[in-house]
Amino acid sequence: MSDIRVLLVDDHAMMRAGFRTILSLEDDITVVGEAATGLEAVAAASALRPAVICMDVQMPDMDGLEATRRIVADPTLDAAVLIVTTFDRDDYLFAALSAGASGFLLKNAGPEELVSAVRVVAGGDALLAPEVTRRVIARFASSDAGPRAVAAPLALAEPLTERESEVLRSMAEALSNAEIAARLYIGEATVKTHVSNVLQKLGARDRVQAVVLAHRHGLA
Incomplete structure (x- = not known):
């Protein structure tokens, strides 16, 4: 994998220092800058062109949610936003989903989880901590669609293959690609x-939406 350029955004200098120390140990990751507010994050994203932005939520001037919205909406930027939060408020999560964040990680995650998360979102995949996935599923599966929609079959232009169905069920358990590969004995x-293929057939923009659809329509 080519060098992954990372921007760290957090209003606590010690948190940024900790993330920098962890990520700088990896040969394929380079921390190209830091920001302490959402406004600084938007400016730094434009100036530094990172591949991944580790974004806090609660910050002065502009929070991480609005910063994420602006960065994702900018067609000149190609940065994946990884929300790194204490995750004590569900409304932050769903707002970040709507804003286009690519991943969510809890701040109590281990160093290896942070490194893995950066690589996953840099590779174009979405990543959710298992705790986050459970909350997303619980919220959307019981949303205004109602219980009938949860059980209703999903009309697909092309049916999932048996292997694709297995992959979708594993995604619904919040397994990473590596974990799915180990489970199914494939690369x-x-x-x-x-x-x-699953995302395309479901018409889902990312793994999160695919998992929600799977639970709503009895595919997982």
Whole structure:
């Protein structure tokens, strides 16, 4: 994998320092800058062109949610936003989903989880901590669609293959591509292909939406 340029955004200098120390140990990751507010994050994203932005939520001047919206909406930028939060408020999560964040990680995650998350979103995949996935599913599966919609079959232009169905069920358990590969005894590249096919057939923009659809329509 080519060098992954990372921007760290958090209003606590010690948190940024900790993230920098962890990520700088990796040969394929370079921390190109830091920001302490959402406004600084938007400006730094434009100036530094990072591949991944580790974004806090609660910050002065502009919070991480609005910063994420602006960065994702900018067609000149190609940065994946990884929300790194204490995750004590569900409304932050769903607002960030709507804003276009690519991943969510809890601040109590281990160093190896942070490194893995950066690589996952840099590779174009979405990542959710298992705790986050459960909350997303619980919220959307019980949303205004109602219980009938949860059980209703999903009309697909092309049906999922047996292997794609297995991959979707594993995605619904919040397994990563590596974990799915180990479970199904296939390569990670093959898993990525299956995930891409699943998203296309479901008409889902990312893994989160695919998992929600799977639970709503009895596919998982």
